[in-house]
Amino acid sequence: MTNYTRRGLHGQTVREVARRILTGELPPGATIAVTELEAEMDVSRTAMREALKVLSAKGLVGARQKRGTFVRERSDWNLLDADIIRWQFADRSDEAFLDNLHELRGIVEPAGVRLAAERRTEADLRAIDAALAKMATAQAEGDTTLAVTADLEFHRALLTATHNELLERMEVLIETGLATRDRLVHGAHPHDDPVPSHRAVAEAVRRGFPAAAEQAMRELLDKAKNDQRRTTGGS
Missing domain, CATH: 1.10.10.10 (Winged helix-like DNA-binding domain superfamily/Winged helix DNA-binding domain)
Structure with a gap:
């Protein structure tokens, strides 16, 4: 019982x-x-x-x-429901779901940062910078919990900077899955510095270069996929 x-x-x-x-x-x-x-x-x-x-x-x-x-x-099943996503990862990691998440991010986030580069406001840039600063602190201190929080805040800030309400709503799905992926990866590879790849995206968005922002995001996602493979032993 x-x-x-x-x-x-x-x-x-x-x-x-x-x-x-x-x-x-x-x-x-x-x-x-x-x-x-x-x-x-x-x-x-x-x-x-x-x-x-x-x-x-x-x-x-x-x-x-x-x-x-x-x-x-x-x-x-409503697989986009945030609770269902969280529950799937309560006691295990589901590599198939992580692969699906990576494919979804590859569709949504590169296109999203193109819009962010065109539409970002000063408030958006401050939120992105704050997340980057938190990420750097987490890396320096080896704080996995802070690293996960900073990564989520960074990607949330980018979606917010699109000023597209439907894209902003994608944060519920992306963040919930990303939090689990981050805990796996950061725990296994605590010395792998995520700041440079994220800073490249932020800089392209700041300078208003949509194509460069998209390319930087694709490179960041490729790195994320490789990190996942090293952690899970996937192909």
């Missing part, structure tokens, strides 16, 4: 059921024995019902008359 405290019980119940689904412990198509799950997790019917409502809204579970509550097919 899993022990839960009263504080955060709802969130813990949601996460635990989601974990079982995302890891395949409860595979797509499986009927969920709700009463048994309540007893195993030591939660009330109300708590379980509310948790399943959350997971239903995210496309993970469904309910039908006679069939009861069941795990939906992966094609129905």
Whole structure:
């Protein structure tokens, strides 16, 4: 039996059921024995019902008359949901997802920095510079947590500098996956200095050179992919 405290019980119940689904412990198509799950997790019917409502809204579970509550097919899951992305990485790293993330970033971020180079404001440049300064501090101090935070702030600032609301919303997906990727890479290669590659992007954006910004971002992403491969042993 899993022990839960009263504080955060709802969130813990949601996460635990989601974990079982995302890891395949409860595979797509499986009927969920709700009463048994309540007893195993030591939660009330109300708590379980509310948790399943959350997971239903995210496309993970469904309910039908006679069939009861069941795990939906992966094609129905809202894989862009920030919670689902976080839950997938709670206890493991998924190399396939990291590869998908890299492909997505290769589509979004080079085009994004072209716009950033054309549209950035002084406030945008200050945010980019602040993230770079934090990144340099993290590198000097060997602070992995700060390094992850600085990297996320840098890429968020670039998306903000596009002044395109839809591109800005991409930060939810990119940041959530990137945070996990950064923890893996920075933990394995703490002496690999990320500042020069990021500074090259920032400088091109600052000078208003869209093509140079795009090229610098592509080089940064290539480096990120190579770092991932060294960490995970992927091809």
